[in-house]
Amino acid sequence: MFPLGWWQSAAILGRRGLYRIGFVAYTVEAAKHSASIEDFYVVPDARRRGYGTAMVQAVYAQLDTHGVARVELNVRRDNPHAFAFWEAQGFRIALYRMRQYRDPKTGKSYIGALSSDFA
Numbered sequence: 001m002f003p004l005g006w007w008q009s010a011a012i013l014g015r016r017g018l019y020r021i022g023f024v025a026y027t028v029e030a031a032k033h034s035a036s037i038e039d040f041y042v043v044p045d046a047r048r049r050g051y052g053t054a055m056v057q058a059v060y061a062q063l064d065t066h067g068v069a070r071v072e073l074n075v076r077r078d079n080p081h082a083f084a085f086w087e088a089q090g091f092r093i094a095l096y097r098m099r100q101y102r103d104p105k106t107g108k109s110y111i112g113a114l115s116s117d118f119a
Contacts, residue, residue, distance in 0.1 A: 021046040024055045028068060035063050037073035056089050 022042035028035045037059070042052045063071065073091065075082045101110040 016046060016051065021051050022055060024059055026059055026063075026071075028063065028066060030066060032070075033067050034070040034072065035059075035068045037071065040073070052085060053089065 020043075023039070024037060025039040026035050026037045040052070040055075042055075060071075071091075072094070073086065074097075075086055102108065103110065
């Protein structure tokens, strides 16, 4: 699929017949034998039917050919379904990242740490 240099990005498109049902985008850093899943989406009516797992397995097949030993991703704390999905894929929490949104004009922080807090 791709000869790897220092890093490479790729995506896999999930299909059900002629219909696009999702995608997974990832980045590989060959020198570190690592990859990051940057984005992942399955359309709502295709969820919980094995398509997401199939897309993850397709990514793993690509990563395995390049000796990738570590895969990382971010999951929002307010998405328990995503946590459950990724835990079912074998992922575990490795760190917590904290974030603060600030108004540069006033120098004050916003209440909340997620963009969904401002909806």
